[in-house]
Amino acid sequence: MNILNNLIIKDYCKLMIDIKSFIHNKFIKSLQSYKNILDSTCLIVAVSGGQDSMCLIKLLKDYKKLYKWNIKIINFNHNWRQDSYLNSKAINNISLRWGFQFIYFTKYIQNETAARKWRYNKLVQLAKDLDINYILTAHTATDKIETSIYNFIRGSGFEGITSLNYYQKINTKINIIRPLVYTTRDETIWFCRKFYMPIWSDITNYSYNIKRNRIRQELIPYISKYFNNKFNKNFTHFLNIINKEVEYLQNKSNYFYNISKHKKHTAINRILIGKLPLVLQRRIIRIFIYKKTKNKLNLMKTDYIIDKYTATFHKEYYRTEIDRNWFLVKRLNWIYLVNKIN
Structure with missing residues (x-):
């Protein structure tokens, strides 16, 4: 009976894809790679009201009944614009019309980086409180390119350059999914026009005080015009290559981290x-410290620890503070992570 039901669902799903658009096809094929998402009964979706997030909730609405999703729309208002409240109210109205639960957070935060971190923390905390496993965001392939360039300019390593992936594991239960990461902004605007989706234009996207906007409005068009008119496509291909190599290195690092762990103490x-x-040393040190303290070390601090703690010519005992609660201790053949409270 279950096999028959699955066949019926697949046929119905294919029919829906054929009727609608190639973006529906992209969307559902990407989700089918992560079957647990399709089987999940409850999803958290971050929605701003722009073209990308409106495209995402339209796709979710079209498959809502098929997969019996309970969708919670999350909207954040930083009061950066005079029409911010009206923007949130419009999203609330669409949510009610389509049978989504609407959850609203507001807080004035002037700094864009701090605001992004606050939104991220709110989403994760909400997922914990409601016991929901999947958070969906509307980041596109265009966002991935912009983020990679921004992190590259800041001096990030390969992990930072390839950080905006389809799937991101937050902890053993919570995952962030970006179903539109294979879709461009040109495609999402086409989609919204085709299905007459209301789009709330955010004037802050055109402010050059925000560095990402300069990358989007000036740097990428300049490179595309004067250096390579297929820059977006080629750069995406480059990111996919790096991502596979980062995955390999991370798997190797986890393997060596596990065999280097102390059986009783927090040590390697x-x-x-x-x-x-x-x-590999860099990644193992970062894994070791992050798993216990949730601190993400930068390259300079990581290399300092490697130099002082793994080299045989340095003194046998050494101590370094990680933060207010944790410090590292080198003693004989081991690097210990010690809680100051204990």
């Missing part, structure tokens, strides 16, 4: 780690 074997290539 510095002699074993010191014999590995530097690219």
Whole structure:
């Protein structure tokens, strides 16, 4: 009976795709790679009212009945514009019309980076409180390119350059999914026009005080015009190559991290780690510290720790503060992570 039901669902799903658009096809094929999302009964979706997020909730609405999703629309208002409240009210009206639950957060935060971090923390906390496993955002392939360039300019490593991926695991339960990351902004605006979706134009997207806007409005068009008119396509291909290599290095790092762990204490074997290539040493140190403290070390701090803690010619005992609660201790063959409270 279950097999029959699955076949009926697949046929119906294919029919829906054929009737609608190639973006429906992209969307559902990407979700089918992560079957747990399709089986999930409840989803959190961040919606701003712009073309990308309106495209996403239209797609979710079209498949809502098929997969029996309970969708919670989350909207954030930083009061940056005079029409911010009206923007949120419009999203609330669409949510009510389509049978979505609307959840609204407001807080004035002037700095864009701080505001992004606040929104992220709110989404994760809400997922924990409601016991929901999946958070969906409307980041597109265009956003991925912009974020990669922005992080590259800031001096990020490969992980930072390839950070905006389709799937991001937050912890053992919560995951962020970006179903439109294979779709461009040109395609989402086409989609919204085709289905007469209301779009709320955000004037802050055109403010050059925000560095990402300069990348979007000036840098990428300049490169595309004067250096490579297929820049977006080629750069996306480049990011996909790097992403596969980062995945491989991360898997290797996790393997060596697990075999270097102390059986009883929060510690790793510095002699074993010191014999590995530097690219793996860096990742193992970051994994070790992040798993316990949730601190993400920058490259300079990571290399300092490697130099002081894995080299055999340095003194046998060494101590370094990680933050107000944690410090590292080198003793004999081990690097210990110690809580100051204890």
